[in-house]
Amino acid sequence: MSRIGVESAFDVLVRAHALEAKGRSVIHLEIGEPDFPTPPHIVEAAKKALDEGWTHYGPPQGYPELREAIAAHVSRSRGIPVGPQHVSVVPGGKPIIFFPMMALLEPGDEVIYPNPGFPIYESMIRFLGARPVPMPLEEGRGFSFDLNLFRERLSAKTKMVVLNSPQNPTGGTIPAEDLKQIADMLRDRDVMVLSDEIYSRISYSEEPPVSIASFPGMLEKSIILDGFSKTYAMTGWRMGYGVMPTWLVSAVSKLMVNSNSCTASFTQRAGLAALTGPQECVTSMVAEFRRRRDAICAGLNEIPGFRCPIPGGAFYAFPNITGTGMDSKELADYLLYEAGVSCLDGGCFGEYGKGYIRFSYANSMDNLMEAVARIRKASPKWESAVHAHS
Numbered sequence: 001m002s003r004i005g006v007e008s009a010f011d012v013l014v015r016a017h018a019l020e021a022k023g024r025s026v027i028h029l030e031i032g033e034p035d036f037p038t039p040p041h042i043v044e045a046a047k048k049a050l051d052e053g054w055t056h057y058g059p060p061q062g063y064p065e066l067r068e069a070i071a072a073h074v075s076r077s078r079g080i081p082v083g084p085q086h087v088s089v090v091p092g093g094k095p096i097i098f099f100p101m102m103a104l105l106e107p108g109d110e111v112i113y114p115n116p117g118f119p120i121y122e123s124m125i126r127f128l129g130a131r132p133v134p135m136p137l138e139e140g141r142g143f144s145f146d147l148n149l150f151r152e153r154l155s156a157k158t159k160m161v162v163l164n165s166p167q168n169p170t171g172g173t174i175p176a177e178d179l180k181q182i183a184d185m186l187r188d189r190d191v192m193v194l195s196d197e198i199y200s201r202i203s204y205s206e207e208p209p210v211s212i213a214s215f216p217g218m219l220e221k222s223i224i225l226d227g228f229s230k231t232y233a234m235t236g237w238r239m240g241y242g243v244m245p246t247w248l249v250s251a252v253s254k255l256m257v258n259s260n261s262c263t264a265s266f267t268q269r270a271g272l273a274a275l276t277g278p279q280e281c282v283t284s285m286v287a288e289f290r291r292r293r294d295a296i297c298a299g300l301n302e303i304p305g306f307r308c309p310i311p312g313g314a315f316y317a318f319p320n321i322t323g324t325g326m327d328s329k330e331l332a333d334y335l336l337y338e339a340g341v342s343c344l345d346g347g348c349f350g351e352y353g354k355g356y357i358r359f360s361y362a363n364s365m366d367n368l369m370e371a372v373a374r375i376r377k378a379s380p381k382w383e384s385a386v387h388a389h390s
């Protein structure tokens with residue numbers, strides 16, 4: 001247990017709530033979940049399922065009808081031929097980090113993963129006694145990898161490579177050309193790729209994000225993680241899935257039997273309604289996120305010492321704050337306690353996240369603008385330092 005990590009967003013949320021309990025006003029830009037309600041037709045499908053008696057155990061792998069719908073969606077959106085036999089339905093996206101890593105990793109195996117990145121990757125790698133090999137994300141490359149460094153970090157012990165695009169915490173996306181080169185480097189190696197595509201539908205470019213699984217020879221090496229939490233504002237429902245080779249599906253099913261038995265039956269009916277029903281709810285949510293992204297990034301770029309790249313996906317702004325002269329942890333604490341803006345130190349996402357702050361813009365436009373105004377007001381603390389150095 002000394003090796004397993006946690007997610008700082010939940011700790012910061014607790015601290016922010018403690019301040020609010022004392023009567024302080026706090027704007028919550030720390031937690032990574034859509035602020036929209038789950039679309040009503042999905043809620044209705046769950047209520048109907050409860051009335052119809054979808055209240056019992058189901059198959060550990062997930063109901064066949066839902067797996068069919070997931071396979072059809074993943075085949076269409078990624079341009080790959082997958083069937084229901086390749087799908088594991090699990091309670092949230094996270095189990096597709098937990099179970100495949102548990103099934104595949106042995107002590108001493110090396111895992112290459114993005115840093116800054118979702119903290120659960122490194123936590124699980126360490127928990128299983130494997131060796132975390134961080135790939136620094138490069139701000140100058142839209143937070144993609146340095147491919148030469150990636151080649152150097154591959155070794156005979158590399159068992160797994162974790163990719164995440166669009167990415168948490170940076171909002172960056174990995175360009176198709178980079179994925180092609182990564183695929184070329186991995187094709188003949190005995191490695192599995194965990195491709196975390198949970199933000200695949202929250203993308204602002206014309207072209208949908210590309211999956212590494214769609215490159216020749218990569219499907220049988222890939223585990224696609226996706227789910228309903230972010231796309232359909234269903235974080236509390238715990239609905240996610242993995243798409244992977246059938247031999248690994250069997251392993252995940254065994255781990256499901258030993259842990260959860262199955263994913264809740266009536267929520268799977270809601271998931272089916274989400275995937276097969278109208279998709280305007282997703283389109284309009286993404287359009288609203290884009291409006292907020294443009295507004296918060298413009299606002300943050302006007303703050304002395306902040307440099308905020310425009311993210312291509314997800315709902316996070318990740319400004320470089322080294323120009324403030326403050327340490328990012330110190331600055332995140334200062335913003336919470338002095339300005340009433342709850343945000344995350346980039347260092348919560350790994351060593352290479354230091355010097356950045358993550359703001360989740362899954363909050364109303366009014367709150368975002370108020371947050372920017374509060375930060376602006378707090379900036380004299382570091383503004384004099386910036387001027388002294390420029």
Ligand SMILES: Cc1ncc(COP(=O)(O)O)c(C=O)c1O
Pocket residue numbers: 032091092093094095118164167168196198227228229230235239240
């Ligand atoms: C990159 C990434 N992967 C996976 C997850 C887990 O999603 P879920 O809430 O469905 O378990 C998250 C949630 O924040 C995430 O940001």
